[in-house]
Amino acid sequence: MSDIIEFLKDEKVDPVLLDGVRQFRAEFSLAGSEEKLKGRIPEADYLYYGREVWEKALAAVLAGKNLLLCGPKATGKNVLADDLAACFRRPAWNISFHINMDASWLIGADSYDGNKVVFRPGPVWLCAKEGGFGILDEVNMARNEALAVLHSTLDHRRMIDVPGYEKIDVHPAARFIGTMNYGYAGTRDLNEALSSRFAILQMPSISDADLERLLAARFPKMREKIRTQFVRLFIEIDKKAQSAEISERALDLRGLLDALKLTEQGLDAGDALEMCLINKTFDSYERTLIRDVVNARIPHDLSSSEIFD
Amino acid sequence: MIKHHYEKASRRALNIIWNAAGRYDFDPCFMAFHSNGQADDYFNTIIGLTDKWLDLTEIAAFFSSYAAHPKAGEFDEFLWLGIEDFVYERELPERPALANMRKLRGEEFFKIQQTLSEQQMTMQSMPVYRQQQTRWAEVTGRHLPLLNTREKRMSETLRFSSNNTAGMDVPSKSADTEHVIRIMRVFLQEYFRYDPVADPRIKKELRGWKAWYSRLASQDYRQKDILLIRTGSGLGDPANAVAVRWEGRRAPQHSEKLDAENRAYIESLFGPCRFTETELQQAESLLCTGNDTGCRLWFVNAAAKQAGNARFGMALSDGAREERPHHPDPEIADTLQRMQIQYKNNRRFLQEHRMMINESIKKLSSELEVLLSSFSRGLPENGRTGHLVPEKAYRISLLHDPLVFVREGDVREMHLRVDILLDASQSRMNSQERIASEGYMIARSLLQNHVPVSVTAFRSLRGFTVLEELKGPDDTDCNGILHYYAGGWNRDGLALKAMHYLYNEKDRQPADDLRLLLILTDASPNDTVAGSSFGKNYEGAAAVEDAAAAVKSLRADGVRTAAVFHGSASHLENVYRIYGKEYIRVFSLQQFSGSVADLLQMVLRESGS
Incomplete structure (x- = not known):
């Protein structure tokens, strides 16, 4: 994997911001006892495409702000969060939020080490202490009350105080990146107190051109004409979901990429799309609608040799 | 093809x-x-x-x-x-x-x-x-x-x-x-x-x-639109799916004779009006004004409808043979037979999906139970006993104010009455079984929580806006809802005004705390009878505004009005315009109970506040 900064240069991201990233890396490089955390730096298998979003995100992180990435499905929220950690070369803690999340899940809880009761730190505590990037995935799945413990961590105080234990200051390199989607079942609005502690970035849907580039980068041997058809297929499914004719289940960029991986292995496009895209929805009527869209773009028996050179 | x-x-x-x-x-x-x-x-x-x-x-x-x-x-x-x-x-x-x-x-x-x-x-x-x-x-x-x-x-x-x-x-x-x-x-x-x-x-x-x-669907032709019922299932042969049929020739101008013919036609199809002639005239003189000038009304209650069915020999029990109703007018007999077939289709649909429908009723009932019990509980209030509020403690000695405690609110007696209005226009033809089942599901769930509920279908035909009660508020049997069928037009504004009128009737004026009107609609009002604000037809933005004004008037009178919408995305703006945010969009029967519970919660919460 080449350095992500090279990719950002190609994306024509403002060089001033890239200099800022380099300075950040130099200032907070993992050395000595921190070497063990290198395994936590994400590999950035998928790269986020979109110059404007990159520039906004880099500026927020360089300014010491926490970032909240909002947007519907398949807009690349998690990809960008991972890419940011990779870009700044900081270890990442991925924390998936759910309705039963509480303070002990995030900060830590009492535990017994065989002799005495000790504090077992949670991911937020570790991230804050080690200067990592905490990725708060689907942050609005948790109850707002449970998230109140994060307030002092996320605002200007930058500290965590656990009653009965020590108080720590948040490492200057630590950042928290929340992701959220209003549409999912079980999600709720984030309260004002929490949302005011983030710089909020609305993630746009991926554009045709960016999706073309993404596919070209992931599947360099794919024929250009076929690639365009897959891009349009995704845009058409997106349009159908936006028009509320189908749910967002089938609007799955990962699914599309997985389908192409399967065709690379020799499976026909129809079968691969059936497995990775159409069957993502469990409603048979909805599957029919999605199948109609697929059939109007990609013939069912399109073979691997027709897709790739 | x-x-x-x-x-x-x-x-x-x-x-x-x-x-x-x-x-x-x-x-x-x-x-x-x-x-x-x-x-x-x-x-x-x-x-x-x-x-x-x-x-x-x-x-x-x-x-x-x-x-x-x-x-x-x-x-x-x-x-x-x-x-x-x-x-x-x-x-x-x-x-x-x-x-x-x-x-x-x-x-x-x-x-x-x-x-x-x-x-x-x-x-x-x-x-x-x-x-x-x-x-x-x-x-x-x-x-x-x-x-x-x-x-x-x-x-x-x-x-x-x-x-x-x-x-x-x-x-x-x-x-x-x-x-x-x-x-x-x-x-x-x-x-x-x-x-x-x-x-x-x-x-x-x-x-x-x-x-x-x-122009084709203009007022001049309205006297000849014929109510026909789809004979196939929702996915049936389109050749058999007939909507509104037009006579090829131009109809004669409006006349008393024609009016009487139309009235006889309506009565034959829907049964006698529940109001006397004078009462009906009073209602029409009040409601059929402004945008609805020239329109007529017809109110049918469930009992009269049943009697009407029996009169023409309509066999509606499951095992009964599909005999042609013996009406002298073959056109009406044909339509009555189609109604009869639709009733059986609705029943069959209910039978075929009974597992899912029963499950939905159970789920909706339990959600309603929680909702109604929390709604009937008042907010915590200050009192002489309960939990001490420390920051108010000084008031005892300083101001001799004993109300420094907070206690749970009392459970208050709450009367909720729900009326369900089903759009029964021809645009609903391909969802008849589903709409009947949805009405059935809500009514059964409310009945299980001892909430009186009535179900009424509305449609406009030959200038008459017909409100056909399928289930009365006191009926404990919900099977009448399965008589739902689609045909004709929908003049939403007048139907809502007519419901408003019925609310003000003597027998509907108990000391209800809350009256809720739930409309299952596609939010696309249209009729072939024009009104003062309309060109040739009752349709488009002006019809939406007319319906919105009727909803506003209902709400001003304390009737909570909300909609269950299943129509095309192009009508989403209409539904918002008419009902504001008090609506839900339903895509499938599976999500129906959850969505309705959310809607009722929204409406009741707003009523509570």
Whole structure:
């Protein structure tokens, strides 16, 4: 994997911001006892495409702000969060939020080490202490009350105080990146107190051109004409979901990429799309609608040799 | 092959069309189905692409221009073959998969032909069949049929793409549309000696499909629209799916005699009005004013309807034979029989989905129980006993104020009454079983929580807006809801005003704390009777505003009004305009109970606050 900064240069991201990233890396490089955390730096298998979003995100992180990435499905929220950690070369803690999340899940809880009761730190505590990037995935799945413990961590105080234990200051390199989607079942609005502690970035849907580039980068041997058809297929499914004719289940960029991986292995496009895209929805009527869209773009028996050179 | 819009609506066909067109905000004038009722994916794609490459409104106007011709169906089939050729060539570079779809469609054509009986073959138009056969043989690489000179020339003319004399490198939508319309005219003139523009039967200019359709469906014709009920299931044969049928000739002007005829027609279909003549006149003089001047009302209660059914010998029990109701007017007898069949379809649907429906009722009942119990509990209040509020403790000694405690609110007696209003217009024809089941599910769930609930269907027909009670507030049996069927128009504003009127009746005025009116609607009001604010018809933005004003008036009188919406995305703005945010959109029966619970929670919470 080449350095992500090279990719950002190609994306024509403002060089001033890239200099800022380099300075950040130099200032907070993992050395000595921190070497063990290198395994936590994400590999950035998928790269986020979109110059404007990159520039906004880099500026927020360089300014010491926490970032909240909002947007519907398949807009690349998690990809960008991972890419940011990779870009700044900081270890990442991925924390998936759910309705039963509480303070002990995030900060830590009492535990017994065989002799005495000790504090077992949670991911937020570790991230804050080690200067990592905490990725708060689907942050609005948790109850707002449970998230109140994060307030002092996320605002200007930058500290965590656990009653009965020590108080720590948040490492200057630590950042928290929340992701959220209003549409999912079980999600709720984030309260004002929490949302005011983030710089909020609305993630746009991926554009045709960016999706073309993404596919070209992931599947360099794919024929250009076929690639365009897959891009349009995704845009058409997106349009159908936006028009509320189908749910967002089938609007799955990962699914599309997985389908192409399967065709690379020799499976026909129809079968691969059936497995990775159409069957993502469990409603048979909805599957029919999605199948109609697929059939109007990609013939069912399109073979691997027709897709790739 | 291609059926006119309103004969059969299918969500799938619409989706294919919208997808190909690249937009979801229009109602196509054509949809294509196979003879088994399934959507024809290739031809629906072609219809969608026609919108993309040509001006569909202009094309539809041309098709409409010869609608009165006896061979209109045949012309449609010829011309769509031509359009197919044109848009196929235009789209192919952008959508290579279209070639595969076209080939499959060709194979399907020959496969279907092999299964047709001799009778079915003889019913086909042979000239159309020969052209189709030629087209699909070319596409699939089969031997071409032997054609005579005229047929060969016809086949050449139907290659609209090769007849493109516009000769432009960059296609222009308007020039292409003009070109296609020109060839279509030439085709009809040359092979059928027919020019739609010069046809004396249609003294009109081609000023767009909408204008023409609006004239066709105008007030002058309203006296002759006939209530017909779909005979097939939701996915049945579109040939049997009939919406509103128009008499070919112009109806006589409004007269007392006609009014009496219409009234007799309405009474025969729906049973006697629950009001006396004087009461009905009072209601009409109050309600049929302003936008609804010239409209009539008809109120039917469940008991009268049952009596009416028995009067004509309508057998509605499960095991009963489907005997034709013995009404002297064959048209009414036919309609009554269709009602009878729809009742059985509704019952069958309920039976077939009973597991899911029972589960939904159980789920909705339990959610309602929690909702109603929390609604009936008051908010915590200050009191002399309870939990001490420390920051108020100083008030005891300083101000001698003993109210420094907070205690749980008392459970208050709450009366909730729910009325469900079902849109029963012809646009609901393909969802009749589902709507009946949804009404049934809500009513049963509310009854299980001891909430009185009534269910009423409304539709407008021959100038009468009919409110037909399917289940009275005191009925404990919900089976009456299965008498729901769709047909006619929907004048939402007047129906809502009529419900408002009923609320003010003496027998509906107990000391209810809360009255809730729930409307199952597609938020697309339209009627053939115009009003003062409308041009020819009650439709469009003015009709939406009229309905919104009726909802506003209901709410001002304390009636909580909310909607369960299942209609097309293009009507989402209407539903918001009429009901504000107090609506939910339902896509499937599975999500129905959860969505309704959310809606009721929203409404009750707002009432509580």
